[in-house]
Amino acid sequence: MIGNSGAADWFRNFGGAPDAAVRLLCLPHAGGSASFYFSVAKALSPSVEVLAVQYPGRQDRRKEPLIQDIATLADRITEALGAYRDKPLAIFGHSMGALTGFEVAQRLEAQGDGPVELFVSGRRAPSVSRDERWHLAGDAELLAEIKSHNAVGSELLDDPEMRASLLPTIRGDYRAVETYVHRPGASVGCPVTALTGDSDPKVTIDEALAWEAHTTGAFHSEVFSGGHFYLSHHQEAVLRTVSARMVVSAGTAA
Structure with missing residues (x-):
């Protein structure tokens, strides 16, 4: 079993914002790192404190073994979050990060202290499957896909x-995503907001809307122009949605 590292290894706080009333846990895509959310942290500070997750096997954690299983990754992140439960927490995950965020949210709710909102970006609902096996492809094929x-x-x-x-590292992340097994009926009680690009080859609009079946709380969705990384071109609009939803959800949870 891979041992869990401390909170300092798992989370990067680029924007400070120690007096923020709410935290936003941000989980990267396959092959991504915490630095993907650097500009998000700066944009949301000081009203929101951003914790960007640094998965093992990249950047300053490059010498650590990869975690090629979403459930195990979610376990480790949830354990490391213990020091950050003193204020309301929302979760934002893009692509692989959306699946991992969904699993983290379930674990936090099982502990009786779930997130105020789950934002799932660029990822089809867990119950919608595609037979993708890019992690088994040759390097040239995988490179072209990326x-x-x-x-x-x-x-x-x-x-x-x-x-x-x-x-x-990217292949290991693809393995984690493509071997993920959805548990029928798995859902969260917090509100879920699904965000997607209208020309994303990895998720159709209907596949994104299917997230509604995975929450017993409120569901909201927004579609932006662009592909899988639509959010890089619509950061301001995406963060307006995130900020507005967090205000509503944090207020309701208070």
Whole structure:
């Protein structure tokens, strides 16, 4: 079993905001890192304190073993969150981060202290399956799949040394997502907001709307123009939605 690291290893606080009334836990996509949310933390400070999750196997945690299982990853994140439960918490996850956030939310609710809202971005609902096996593809095929989504920083894969360093991490994350097993009936009690791009090849609008079946609370959805990384081009609009929803949900939970 992979031992759990401390909170300082798991979370990055780029924006400070110690006096914020609510925290937003942000979980990256496959191959992503905490720094993906640097601009989000700066934009939301000082009204919201952003905790960006740093998965093992990348950047300053590159020497740690990957966690190639969503459930185990969610277990570790939930354990590390213990020091951050002194104020209301919302969760935002993009792609792989949406699935992981869903699992973290369930664990927190089982402990009696769930999030005030779950934001799921760029990911179809857990009950909607596709037979994707990119983690088993050859390097060239996997590389083409990754670059087709035009993620910020994907140009690093053009460098042979960077590609050799990054590709195993991305493959491990794809394995975690593609081997995820949905438990029928699994849901959360907190409100869920689903966000998606209208031309995202990884999730259709209907697949995003299917998240409604995974909450017994309120459901809200918004569609933006763009593909899988639509949020990189619509950050201001996305954060307006996130901020507004958090105010409503935190007020209701108070």
